[in-house]
Amino acid sequence: MLASRGLCAARRKWAAGALLTAPLIACPAPSLAADVEVSSTTAAQGYSLRSPYGDPVLSRRRFMQTLGLVVRGIEGEDRKPGGPEITVRIRMRLDADFGLGWGEYHDWTPPNRFVPGLQQAPFDLMYGYVDMRRLAGGVLDVRLGRQYVIDPLGWWSFDGAMIRSQLPFKVALESYTGFEQRGGLALSTPRFERDGVWRGDRTGLEPSYYPEFLPSGYAPAWGGAVETWGTKHFNLRASYRKVWSSAPATTRMTALAAGEVPQAWTGMRTSTERLGASGNLYFDDLGDLRAGAVYDVYSSLFSSYYATLDLFPARWLTVGSDADRFVPTFDADSIFNWFSHYPMTTWTGRAELAMSRAVDASVSGGVRWVETSTDPEGDDSGGRSHLTDVIGRAGVRHRAGTGAAGASAMLERGERGHRQGIDLFANRLLQERWHVLARTSLYDWKDELRPDRSATSFGYVLGGGYRPGPLTQVMLEWEHNTNRLVGQRFRVMVWLQMMVTR
Amino acid sequence: MMRPSTRMLWLVCAIALIVAVASGALAGPSASAWMPPGAAQSPQPSPVIFPSRPIPIRFDHARHTRMKQACSHCHPAALTSTRTSDRLLPRPTVCDACHGAKHPESGPVIAGATALGACATCHEGWQAEQPQAVRRMQAIDAKLRSNHAVHARRKIGCGQCHGAVQQVGQATTQNMPRMRGCQGCHDLPAESRGDARSECTTCHLQGEGGRMQTHLPGGVLRPPRWLGQAEHGADFARRHAKVAGDNSRLCASCHGEDDCARCHDGRMRDRAVHPNDWLSMHAVSARQNSPRCDACHRAQSFCRTCHLRAGVTASGSSLARAQQGRFHPPADVFTRAPKTARHHAWEAQRNLSACVSCHSERDCAGCHASRGGGGLGVNPHGPGFLSRCGLALRRNPRPCLVCHDLSDPVLGSCR
Structure with a gap:
């Protein structure tokens, strides 16, 4: 009964998806002189994943396919340079794992392996929007549909409308409103929600079963940005975003009596509210200063701030320094915001050398420190203590034509363990048809909390591909890693990329 | 035995010498006065945009200019050309007028009577054994959209894009425009630049999705350092987030959503970020939070x-x-x-x-919830909590109620 309810829900989601995407796909009428691109990426891979306890062994048989459509020039035949421009962009994705056992996503009769929210073949709309640029005399951009936002607050996705206007005095205003993309809703993934709560589609689940798995619901959101545009020596951007949660959320979830229905908090409430700003000050032959900060309004703290200084002592040399301080913050539904935790601070110095057009190298080093109160449950009167990791990286790369080769090395050492290793890689397109790649690496790591999980590992990847045309490529990769934890681990991967244009 | 101060002096001198030699070796050719505008930042034009071609003709621009020959005398088509693929090199018949040779449309070429008209005067590698065989001249196949006619109508002189060609002997790709020079006009405020639009695709070829085409037969186009400090050097993958967060529209000139999603949607593993047996190694990395897990x-x-x-x-x-x-x-x-x-x-x-x-929250609430809220009452709140909890409670009471009963008097201190 429960299983059939789950199936019905899945069917409803597919139907809703089809209804949502059909009009978008149907949009480009053949009579318009529009440029159309249809592209597809298919990736299939197989490997095994063994639990640290030896059992279970998860068999991954992954198949991911995306299908994209771009229609440009919908504005019509009389398009002019600098005039209005209308584009439709859509990409859908199927991300299946055929290695999943039926019981993992369907059967919750105890004893079981059931994982709430797990789907064998989730299908989502990555983005799908109509982009209208340079309307109203070239000062207004409008975007409608599911879209990404990239700003000082991070990478985010919502369904709705965004308006951007370039005002005089080199200032642009951006405003958007809609619904955050949330896992458990039709054609959606949880990637863009703030962390700290486990959410998804609870259809068919008893209320007392995994009460910490919260039902998903629509999340209204709005936000905006002010930024400079067309300025020569600086760029400033300030962003604000607020998201609300609307679905009921279980509150008390421990010490429940048998059959007791957990209480839930209902009603609209803050999910995230953050304010971010970043700026860049640049001088041609001198250097570049970049800084930014994010203030979490709900948690009333700066969740991150950074500064980067780059100097250009020579045309081939950039030396710089980066400082970054970060405190994890979570969805406002999450209890984790209110657990005692401290910032992680990283400071590095680096040099980048452009030895020629073909060869470049970089080297960086620094420290990262994490903080604790001397008494985790105390009043912090004893001051904070620090643990410091030493970090270092170096890389060199040769790029010529359609090929590249290089090496990269890294090191991170501290009281809680270390990672260090080196990678050598090369890839090349031969005769504009044949693609070859090779990568080999040697890494060593030690986990001081779990010394039994420390290892030295050697791995290599060999790949080859063929390009029947400039827009189509098929690729096969073989990966082999060996270390004392897994013995031998193999991964086979096949890629197929295709594009058709009209 | 050297004294420590002497040894230090030697060390400093040695380092200074190495830096000086490296600077000379790495700096490459420096900009000369005859080079086009923008050469100070880019002494070499992009070989991806201007693939190098052998030039089998000896032609001394400086000498011809001294003889009062204008650019348009040999390159008349440059005034009317609207496409990059137009042939702007002079036909050999243009040379015949002064050199005395004859380059008919068909039939054998007849050399001039004087040394000036000899085949070897202009054609490099000409051999008397094969007098009619010369190496073919290939025009530079520039991967750009360039409309000479528009520039000519705006009274933009040849030198404004090609530099002081009148000062050089043979013109090479070094005389091709530099992007920084183009921006001298194309990056002006809208009211000053007229029709010289500043979109990338004004000059660069258009590729997938209407964005700039970056993958060309000669390699991949990448932004220079002076363009928003977005030079894609060996370290750029680690620091690109700050560039993108500050000016994502700059990134969108070349990159589409798929480029971001490829890594940041966390579906396909990038071996440059997650190398080797990452499945076994990732626990140590997650504890170090390096790279930042929540980025993907x-x-x-x-x-x-x-x-x-x-x-x-x-x-x-x-x-x-x-x-x-x-x-x-x-x-x-x-x-x-x-x-x-x-x-x-x-x-x-x-x-x-x-x-x-x-x-999950339930794992932690088992101990950290209050005794009335189903836990053991182990207080997880850090210092300064009381100063922030009131506002948080009003905005979203749910996390409080996971651990505290609604009637818990402790909540009163936050209300």
Whole structure:
């Protein structure tokens, strides 16, 4: 009964998806002189994943396919340079794992392996929007549909409308409103929600079963940005975003009596509210200063701030320094915001050398420190203590034509363990048809909390591909890693990329 | 035996010498006065845009200019050309007028009577044994959209894009425009630049999705350092987030959503970021939070789902956890009082995100909820909590009610 309810829900989601995407796909009428691109990426891979306890062994048989459509020039035949421009962009994705056992996503009769929210073949709309640029005399951009936002607050996705206007005095205003993309809703993934709560589609689940798995619901959101545009020596951007949660959320979830229905908090409430700003000050032959900060309004703290200084002592040399301080913050539904935790601070110095057009190298080093109160449950009167990791990286790369080769090395050492290793890689397109790649690496790591999980590992990847045309490529990769934890681990991967244009 | 001060002096001198030699070696050719505008930043034009071609003709621009020959005398088509593919090189018949040779449309070429008209005067590698065989002249196949006619109508002189060609002998790709020079006009404020639009695709070829075409037969186009400090050097993958966060529209000139999603949607592993046997190594990396896991993964969805399947969680299905041993250090060290240096409270304070990748709220509430709220009353709140909890309670009471009963008097201190 429960299983059939789950199936019905899945069917409803597919139907809703089809209804949502059909009009978008149907949009480009053949009579318009529009440029159309249809592209597809298919990736299939197989490997095994063994639990640290030896059992279970998860068999991954992954198949991911995306299908994209771009229609440009919908504005019509009389398009002019600098005039209005209308584009439709859509990409859908199927991300299946055929290695999943039926019981993992369907059967919750105890004893079981059931994982709430797990789907064998989730299908989502990555983005799908109509982009209208340079309307109203070239000062207004409008975007409608599911879209990404990239700003000082991070990478985010919502369904709705965004308006951007370039005002005089080199200032642009951006405003958007809609619904955050949330896992458990039709054609959606949880990637863009703030962390700290486990959410998804609870259809068919008893209320007392995994009460910490919260039902998903629509999340209204709005936000905006002010930024400079067309300025020569600086760029400033300030962003604000607020998201609300609307679905009921279980509150008390421990010490429940048998059959007791957990209480839930209902009603609209803050999910995230953050304010971010970043700026860049640049001088041609001198250097570049970049800084930014994010203030979490709900948690009333700066969740991150950074500064980067780059100097250009020579045309081939950039030396710089980066400082970054970060405190994890979570969805406002999450209890984790209110657990005692401290910032992680990283400071590095680096040099980048452009030895020629073909060869470049970089080297960086620094420290990262994490903080604790001397008494985790105390009043912090004893001051904070620090643990410091030493970090270092170096890389060199040769790029010529359609090929590249290089090496990269890294090191991170501290009281809680270390990672260090080196990678050598090369890839090349031969005769504009044949693609070859090779990568080999040697890494060593030690986990001081779990010394039994420390290892030295050697791995290599060999790949080859063929390009029947400039827009189509098929690729096969073989990966082999060996270390004392897994013995031998193999991964086979096949890629197929295709594009058709009209 | 050298004294320490002498040794230090030698060391400083040696370092200075190495830096000086390296500077000379790495600096490459420097900009000359005859080069086009922008050569100070880019002494070499992009070989991807202007693929190098052998030039089998000896032609001395400086000498011809001294003889009062204008550019348009040999390159008349440059005034009317609207496409990059137009042939702007002079036909040989143009040379015949002065050199005395004859280059008919068909039939053999007849050399001039004087040395000036000899084939070898202009044609490099000409051999008397094969007098009619000369190496073919190939025009530079520039991967640009360039409309000479528009520039000519705007009274933009040849030198404004090609530099002082009248000062050089043979013109090479060094005389081709530099992007920084183009921006001298194309990056002016709208009211000053007229029709010289500043979109990338005004000059660059258009590729997928209407964006700039970056993958060309000669290689891949990448932004120079002076363009928003977005030079894609060996370290750029680690620092690109700050460039993108500040000016994502700059990135969107070349990159589409798919480029971001390829890594940041956390579906396909990038071996440059997650090398070797990452599945075994990732626990140490997650504790170091390097690279930042949340840049691509949502811990309570991506990480926890896999950990639940593998039985690496405190709660979860019975079969997945059937073989479960202890993941963390022994309870006496990690969980129970008194706290040791390896106690979980310290680890949580250092990097709470790592805890969230395995543990759900219920795992923590079992101990940290108040006694009336179903837990053991172990207070997890840090210093300064009381100053922030009131506002948070009003905006979203749900997290408070996970651990506290609505009637809990403790909540009163936040109201």
